[in-house]
Amino acid sequence: MIVEEKNDINLESVDVGLGSGHKLEFSLTDDQINFILTRLDLEGLDSQMDLPRTAEVMIDRVDAMDESDAVKILEQAIIDHEGDVNLPTEVYDLLVALAQNPKSTSTDIYETPSLVTPDSKHYLTVSDWSLQVRLEAALIAYYSPYQEVRAVTTPYDDEEIPCETFRVYFLGLIWMAAGTFINEFFSQRQPRIILDPSVVQLFLLPCGRFLQYALPKWKFKVWRYTFDLNPGPWSHKEQMLATIFYTVSSTPNYAHFNIHIQRMKVYFDNEWATYGYQTLLLLCTNFMGFGFCGILRRFAVYPVQAMWPTLMPTLALNNALTQPEKRQNINGWTISRYRFFFIIFIFSFCYFWLPGYLFGALSNFNWITWIAPNNFNVATITGMVTGLGLNPIPSLDWNILDFNNALTIPLYSQANQCLGTLLGFFIITGMYYTNSYWSAYMPVNPVRIFNNKGVQYPVKRILNENNLFDQTKYEQVGPPYFTASGLVRYCTLFIMYPFAVIYEIGLNYRVIWRSFKDAASSIRHYHRSTYEGLNDPQSNLMKRYSEVPDAVFLVVLLISIILAIICVKIYPVDSPVWTIFFAIGINIVFLVPLITIAAATGYNFTHNVIIELLVGLAAPGNGSALNFTKALGFNIEAQAQQYISDQKMAHYVKIPPWAAFRCQMISVLVHSFVGLGVINFQIDSIKNYCEPRNKLRFTCPGVNRFFNATIQWGVIGPRKVFQVYPILPWCFLIGILLPIPCLLIKKYLPKRYVKYFQPTLIIGGIQIYTPFNISYYVGGLYLSIASMWYLRTRFPAFWSKYNYLFSGGMSAGVTFGAVIIYFSVQYHEKTLDWWGNTVSRAGLDGVGRSRLNATLHAPDGYFGLRKGHFP
Numbered sequence: 001m002i003v004e005e006k007n008d009i010n011l012e013s014v015d016v017g018l019g020s021g022h023k024l025e026f027s028l029t030d031d032q033i034n035f036i037l038t039r040l041d042l043e044g045l046d047s048q049m050d051l052p053r054t055a056e057v058m059i060d061r062v063d064a065m066d067e068s069d070a071v072k073i074l075e076q077a078i079i080d081h082e083g084d085v086n087l088p089t090e091v092y093d094l095l096v097a098l099a100q101n102p103k104s105t106s107t108d109i110y111e112t113p114s115l116v117t118p119d120s121k122h123y124l125t126v127s128d129w130s131l132q133v134r135l136e137a138a139l140i141a142y143y144s145p146y147q148e149v150r151a152v153t154t155p156y157d158d159e160e161i162p163c164e165t166f167r168v169y170f171l172g173l174i175w176m177a178a179g180t181f182i183n184e185f186f187s188q189r190q191p192r193i194i195l196d197p198s199v200v201q202l203f204l205l206p207c208g209r210f211l212q213y214a215l216p217k218w219k220f221k222v223w224r225y226t227f228d229l230n231p232g233p234w235s236h237k238e239q240m241l242a243t244i245f246y247t248v249s250s251t252p253n254y255a256h257f258n259i260h261i262q263r264m265k266v267y268f269d270n271e272w273a274t275y276g277y278q279t280l281l282l283l284c285t286n287f288m289g290f291g292f293c294g295i296l297r298r299f300a301v302y303p304v305q306a307m308w309p310t311l312m313p314t315l316a317l318n319n320a321l322t323q324p325e326k327r328q329n330i331n332g333w334t335i336s337r338y339r340f341f342f343i344i345f346i347f348s349f350c351y352f353w354l355p356g357y358l359f360g361a362l363s364n365f366n367w368i369t370w371i372a373p374n375n376f377n378v379a380t381i382t383g384m385v386t387g388l389g390l391n392p393i394p395s396l397d398w399n400i401l402d403f404n405n406a407l408t409i410p411l412y413s414q415a416n417q418c419l420g421t422l423l424g425f426f427i428i429t430g431m432y433y434t435n436s437y438w439s440a441y442m443p444v445n446p447v448r449i450f451n452n453k454g455v456q457y458p459v460k461r462i463l464n465e466n467n468l469f470d471q472t473k474y475e476q477v478g479p480p481y482f483t484a485s486g487l488v489r490y491c492t493l494f495i496m497y498p499f500a501v502i503y504e505i506g507l508n509y510r511v512i513w514r515s516f517k518d519a520a521s522s523i524r525h526y527h528r529s530t531y532e533g534l535n536d537p538q539s540n541l542m543k544r545y546s547e548v549p550d551a552v553f554l555v556v557l558l559i560s561i562i563l564a565i566i567c568v569k570i571y572p573v574d575s576p577v578w579t580i581f582f583a584i585g586i587n588i589v590f591l592v593p594l595i596t597i598a599a600a601t602g603y604n605f606t607h608n609v610i611i612e613l614l615v616g617l618a619a620p621g622n623g624s625a626l627n628f629t630k631a632l633g634f635n636i637e638a639q640a641q642q643y644i645s646d647q648k649m650a651h652y653v654k655i656p657p658w659a660a661f662r663c664q665m666i667s668v669l670v671h672s673f674v675g676l677g678v679i680n681f682q683i684d685s686i687k688n689y690c691e692p693r694n695k696l697r698f699t700c701p702g703v704n705r706f707f708n709a710t711i712q713w714g715v716i717g718p719r720k721v722f723q724v725y726p727i728l729p730w731c732f733l734i735g736i737l738l739p740i741p742c743l744l745i746k747k748y749l750p751k752r753y754v755k756y757f758q759p760t761l762i763i764g765g766i767q768i769y770t771p772f773n774i775s776y777y778v779g780g781l782y783l784s785i786a787s788m789w790y791l792r793t794r795f796p797a798f799w800s801k802y803n804y805l806f807s808g809g810m811s812a813g814v815t816f817g818a819v820i821i822y823f824s825v826q827y828h829e830k831t832l833d834w835w836g837n838t839v840s841r842a843g844l845d846g847v848g849r850s851r852l853n854a855t856l857h858a859p860d861g862y863f864g865l866r867k868g869h870f871p
Helices: 030-039 053-064 067-080 089-099 129-142 166-185 197-214 236-250 256-263 275-300 309-322 337-358 367-371 376-382 411-433 436-441 471-477 484-507 509-524 537-542 550-570 578-601 608-618 623-653 657-685 701-716 718-724 727-737 739-748 759-766 775-794 796-826 835-842
Strands: 219-222 225-228
Touching: 030 053, 030 129, 053 129, 067 089, 067 129, 089 129, 166 197, 166 236, 166 657, 197 236, 197 309, 197 796, 236 309, 236 623, 236 657, 256 275, 256 623, 256 657, 256 701, 275 550, 275 578, 275 623, 275 657, 309 337, 309 623, 309 796, 337 796, 367 376, 411 436, 411 484, 411 759, 411 775, 436 484, 484 509, 484 578, 484 608, 484 727, 484 739, 484 759, 537 623, 550 578, 550 623, 578 608, 578 623, 578 759, 608 623, 608 701, 608 718, 623 657, 623 701, 701 718, 718 727, 727 739, 775 796
Parallel strands: none
Antiparallel strands: 219 225
């Protein structure tokens, strides 16, 4: 980011000659223009006579930039992007070389006299210092230093383009309601199905264009505002704002876990959990996160380093559908982005019928277990259904191959997480086969918790009539026990929380400290613009729009707090009022590191477990209080991140902040009520809902994990758990101490070797287990290497144009196919009962058996702590 000290450089965005159909007058030569086009991944254009608008803007910026200003920009960028894992090392080295005076330095980087070479990385060789120093500075000052961002954004804006229109609200409400229904409905299926924003974008485009012809061209005035019912052609800003309207529905209400376990007879069966309670619960949990967004904007929207890689497919598709493009020949490919996306979409839709319905074994492709289906060790090590999933070819289903956003998040992020998953595999295997903490008496990788007989823990047998802990009943049942994978997951979570806070602050202290200073300054000078002091390209373009004051976010927070207090006072939630403010306090500590990690790497982890632990310590035996506090605390983070990521998307497309805010608020409100209806419909209507053998795969892994955590940390309480597993408290100490060597490694070892070492992601990769396994990462790693490394470095123009469209098209086809398959041939149980659909679960991998039988092999017929010595 270009900081305030450089404001003597004029970086304000102004319109330049943007005409088309003729060659603009520049002082640059044709070779230099070709060099710039290649650096912009725009080589292969038919002619310089009709350049894309982006090319015209950037060529003009380069042509007009002064060399001394360019050097100053690069010097500041070198400071700002030191250790930036999203900026390739060779690009950073280029900035360092260009910032030096070429007349007084000698280096091998100046080695070729030719400007244009066939090498895709020709720009890394300095052959025309004056041109290249201005070009790299212009990219930083007026566009973006990141190739990923340049692939989906523009370095200009047009304020006259229609944005917040009636058409946006009309279509946004319809598709948001449809998406909420589908996403909520399939949220408890394994694997779950999501109506991806890319699919909705496909439908929004023809709907928007239909309205541009069908609606009358009426204008009417309300007070001082004029509303245009049909302002002309459906614009790319309308398309994106309608997509933002929709995206909230792609994240089901976290409080649906509370409603499931409170309403369903197999869990707590609370008759008082009526629609009134459910409504208050959803509204207070869904809106409280907005109260933090005013502060969080400074950490995760405005900084250039907050790239948000997971947004790229949505932005790329928006451009492909709505933005005109010039004809290019890239490595022989001339197909337009629009046609490419639809070809991939149709292919994905047709292909998904194989793993999704006709040949289900292609999805859970546990082919190694087919060789010896009754071999326990083979099922445990290589099984994908209930095992640990060590399989070199684990799936041919895009829904699993893209489990970790294979073509979206950077390769270093993917690789670090995979390394963690592999490390977790060896730890879990070692524990299981040495019977550490009695783990061999249970299956290796289920979601459930178990009693000392190795069967699912009978939670109702330790509760009284008010669903509170009963010590007398507990003495008869004993404590619950973790599986090997469950214990490893909790250990890494306890390590992660202190580690993430300390490590992220230590690693990114400059950006975080600058953002905190900006936040403190905004409180003292509340009339000052939140953009003041920012001089990066996107913020310069956004300064022309009115921003949402911090006070508005605080009002939303206050109203949410009032609704939460009403909820706990009216209904027998058994959750004291202090738990509401505890949930707010825990987010004050964790929100910044959580969201900055997601913004830079695409990796998300939540703080729900630390909330479970602390509430369990403060209110032992009260599972209801834990559930309410966890729903509130988690949703603050989830909704804050949802809004912030949408705001970043609006920032990239230059959508006014107030427009994004209004759409998001209305969307969350309607989303809450539609989701509430879906949840109650599922509970009342689906046969064997949340049962392990549900034929439609509605096994509710998320609900079961939530319920198990309620019993483990809420009803029984952390003190008893820590006596069964004394290793868990030590994990916090490990999390406090581990950042020290990691930060020393990052600081003192050669940056070329440790730049992409990301211990936070390694720790996070271990947490995939229960119920997932290493199979869900392996295929995605192959795809990431092929695209995010090979294509991105060898064929950058091809990658920039097609990578995110391929990812979006494949995901769109899977989602659309899954919805059609479910309602056409699965809803009425028209299953195909043949080998290809049964072989994956036919052997021991489909059963999930334990290695040892407690009745036969354990002392006195049960394992664990001895009766009379239960904590």
